[in-house]
Amino acid sequence: MRVEELDVPEPVKEVILKRGFTELYPPQVDAIEAGVLEGRNLVLASPTASGKTLIAELCALKHVIERRGKVLYLTPLRALAWEKYETFQDYTGITKRDGRKVRVGISTGDLDSSTPWLEQYDIIITTNEKCDSLLRHKAPWMEGVSLVVADEIHLIGGDRGPTLEVALARLRQMKPDLQILALSATIRNAEEVAEWLKAGWIATEWRPVELREGVALNDTVMFKDGSAKRLKPLHRMDALNIALNAVLDGGQSLVFVESRRRAMSLAREAAAALAGILSRRELAELQKVSADILVRGEKTSLSDDLASSVSRGAAFHHAGLSTAHRRIVEDTFRAGQIKVLVATPTLAAGVNLPARTVVIGSYRRFVPGYGMYPISVLEYKQMSGRAGRPQYDEFGEAVLIASSSDEQDALMENYVLAKPERLYSRLAQEVALRGHTLAAVASDYAHSERGLLDFFSGTFYGYHYPPGNIKLILGAILSYLSREDMIQYKGEYIYATDFGRRVSELYIDPLTAVVLRDGLMRGAPEVTDFTWLHLICHTPDMRPILRPRRRDAEAVEAFVEEHRDEFACRIPDDGDPIDYEQFLGEVKTAMVLNAWIEEMSESDLLEQFSVQPGDRYSAVHNAEWLLYAAHELAEVLGLPDHRRHLRQLRNRVKYGVTPRLLPLVRLRGIGRVRARVLYNSGFTSIAALKRAPVSKLVEIPLIGARLAKIIKEQVGGVVDEEEWRRLEAEEGEQRALTDFIEEEPE
Ligand SMILES: Nc1ncnc2c1ncn2[C@@H]1O[C@H](COP(=O)(O)OP(=O)(O)OP(=O)(O)O)[C@@H](O)[C@H]1O
Ligand SMILES: [Mg+2]
Structure with missing residues (x-):
């Protein structure tokens, strides 16, 4: 099907043609034939880079231009939200039937707001969390939404999946005639997701670039189709040997490894090994990028390390990097200048970053509490799917590494030839359900146990299991919420107290609210900045906490001894090692925040606490939100002194400064x-x-x-x-x- 034949407004076609697309990809044709442009619900499950976004774009503009509709585009990550925002900018020059231009808005932050200014936009891009919070705040403009796009819906089986299924259930409860378009990686049970959403479904394996998947053993790669390839011996490490072979062939490589440390050491090795392969012009370009890295943000050994690798054509990518540095690495890799990029798996589920060759250096990864654990087939598919750049490569290669022929067979069978796992909901876990139960009551989705069971039957969980299954756990949650004074009963009728409603709006876990409330009420013998910093780190919403390393554990324990009077919660004794370790992690996180507001440099934070800028950023981001929540609760609880202190503390955490600055x-x-x-x-x-x-x-x-x-x-x-x-x-x-x-x- 040609772009010109599409049943969408002319100016939309012009935008697409201007991008250079003339023919639709086969999954796109399938989607259109399934009636997605006529308003049918659809689950589109297809591999990475098979063009799912374009279907969402066409659908969205159809709603906005022809039906005076409004579109909500949901993504799991802020970075993805911004990527989509950029994509939709192409349409802002188009005039709608009412004479106004198409407007595209984005909101990923401030979870305690109905964000009324979003009203003026036709296409609104948010994270799943922001959407959930907008529903809790009953943002009036949401009534006008006519299409919801749920991107990366395969993440519904993950930790944060419940947020998405609850948001979708609520949107459908509110507007039964809403069109839903769900975009997914290749999954096993696409038809179940579709049945849940009352949608049609398309599941294809089609890719714009052929993918050759294989497993390497020493200097030979065995491919899925039985063919084999001999590698030139360029490096003693298998992962880099494969990567460098690709570079010598004129391609780029993306190497996935299990840890940050490994990513950095491999990048260093790769940089050294690239000497003599890159041209002088390429090196001069890289020198500029390297200089750019050095002037962005505070100098640390991490940025020095990155700049040094980049200047020689290699780089690492992990969550410890600052956002600015991550962005530079991504752009430079996309521009073809960085030849070998070594990344942790966080990259696999994120931005659009293809490479000719993907090397999966380790199929195990560290799971706290379990140790090394093999990755899922879905994760493997997400990583290998990055291989092959449309428009540049004729094919992509994805290679796993084995160290024996038995392992080679096992990897072939368990990953390359395997089907991804079925997706299941995680809503029935208490951590997820208690917050969503409170929200459902506080925001009027339901006001009785029966009503709650009904509401939850509209979720993906409810699709798989009868409502009776969560009856027991729901009962326990309701008694907890009632005991903690967040809900009250009038006969069968359940309603939220002022406290409960505020907790739901603040988008914090009810357990967090209890910790904050009790701590604020109790105070400490000596209330200091540390008192509140530790209190917020003691809540389940401070995630992840920064765990002490061997070399700073002693300092953390000494700190506890010296500051015993400043805690607003009980200090556990070291009898229970798991509790105690968790506690030390909370204290360390609070110590880092404390050092940050005393203006400790990023470099010293890294040297003294092993805290990298990306972790510091997440900790600060989380702390700012929790200090705000504490401040708001102090208001509800009538504690004005604490409020003033918390307000100043929050600003200091935001900027990382002492009060005078x-x-x-x-x-x-x-x-x-x-x-x-x-x-x-x-x-x-x-x-x-x-x-x-x-x-x-x-x-x-x-x-x-x-x-x-x-x-x-x-x-x-x-x-x-x-x-x-x-x-x-x-x-x-x-x-x-x-x-x-x-x-x-x-
Ligand atoms: N019909 C087309 N012709 C040429 N290029 C296209 C076409 N449709 C989409 N593309 C391009 O293909 C690339 C990948 O598309 P997209 O980001 O939508 O992938 P996706 O299916 O959402 O993958 P992922 O699962 O990784 O999110 C984009 O750069 C897009 O511009
Ligand atoms: Mg996509």
Whole structure:
């Protein structure tokens, strides 16, 4: 089927043709033949890069332009949400029937808000969590949604799956005529997901680029079809040997490994091995990228390591990297400049990043509590599916590594030839169900036990099991919620208390709310910043906590001894090793947050606590949200002193500064590093900056003409006209000294 023949508005076709697409991919044709453009529900399960997004785009524009509808596009990850936001930008030039342009919005943050400004958008992209929270806040515009796209729906079988199934169940309860389009990787039971959603289904193995899957043993790769390939001996490590063979053939390689440390050491090895393979021009380009890495964010041994590998054509990618660095690595790999990228599996389920050759360096991965565990077939398929870049490669190769011929046979059978697992819901677990039960009551989805069972029967769990199955656990949860004063009964009728409603809106686990409430009420003999930082780390919503390493465990224990009076909860004795280890992890996480707000550099956080920028970022992000929740609960509980303290603490955590720097970091262009430089140069307040002669600001290290101007624009004050002109002329010069790009919180 040709793009021109599509039954969609002309301007939409123009956008697609302009991208260079003229023919639809076969799964796209199947989807259209299944009636997706006429409003039929559909589950589209097809491999990575088979073009599922385009179907969502066509469907979305059909709704917006022809039916005055509104579209909600759900993704599991923020990074993916932004990727889709970019894609949909292509359509913002199109005029709708009402004469206005198509508007595309995105919201992935602030879980305690109905985000009313989203109302004005036609296509709204959110994470699954944000959607769930919007439903809890009863955002009025959601009534107008006519199409929901659930991307990566195969993650419904994972930890965060319950959020998605509950959100979908609620949306369908609210609007029974809603169209649902679910996009999925290849899964075993697509027809069950479809039956649940009252949808048609398409499951294909079609890929735009042929995929050759195989298992390597020493210097030979055996492929699925029985053929074999001999590798040139280029490296003593199998994974790198395969990767380098691909590079020598003019391709790029993506190597998946089990740990961050391994990713970094392999990247280093790869960089060394690439010497002599890259051209001088390629190296010059990489040098620029490497320099860019060094000026982004605070310097650490991690960024040095990354910059050094990248300058020689290799890189690592894992969750410890800062967002900015991860983005640079992804872009440079996509541009073909990085030849070997070594990644942890987090990359497999994320951004669109294909490579000619994918090497699965380890099919095991560390699961806390279990040790090394083999990955699922679904995960294997997600990784191997990255092989083959459309438009560039004739085929892609995905290779597992075996160390004996028995293992080679086993891998062939258990992964290459195996079908992915069936998906099942995890909703019936207490951790998931208690929050969703409270939300269902607080947001009026249901007001009785019967009603709750009914509501949950609309979930994927409810599709598989009779409602009676969760009766027992639901009963236990309801008594817990009632005991903790989050819900009350009037006969059969259940309603949420003010406290319960606020907990549901704040999007925290009811258990978190209980920990926060009890801690705030109890306080500590000596309340310090650490008191509240530890309290939030003691909640189940602080995930993951930063566990002590062997070398800092002692320091953490010593800290506990020294600060015994500052805890707002009971200190467990070391009798129960699991409890105690969890506790030490909470304390360490709080210590890291405490060091962060005392302005410890990223580099020292890494050296002293082994905390990498990406982990620091997640901890800060989580802490900010939980301190906000604590602040809000302090309000409900009538604790004004705690509220003031918590508000300041939250701002300090957000920016990573001591209280005196708070006014300065609020300025655009000024993060914690520059705020400190300004402060130490005597500019300790906004008033001082307002009085400051421009020439003085320009001279401060890391400030320079460009930022001096930005500061003056924000703080006001008198600037000599001639001086301003000179400043404008100097903008852009003086780069080297002031190039440093600071992370500024959103
Ligand atoms: N008909 C087409 N012709 C040419 N290229 C296309 C066509 N449809 C989609 N593409 C391109 O294919 C690439 C992969 O598409 P997409 O991101 O939709 O994959 P996907 O099926 O969602 O995969 P994943 O499971 O990895 O999310 C995109 O770069 C897209 O622009
Ligand atoms: Mg996709």
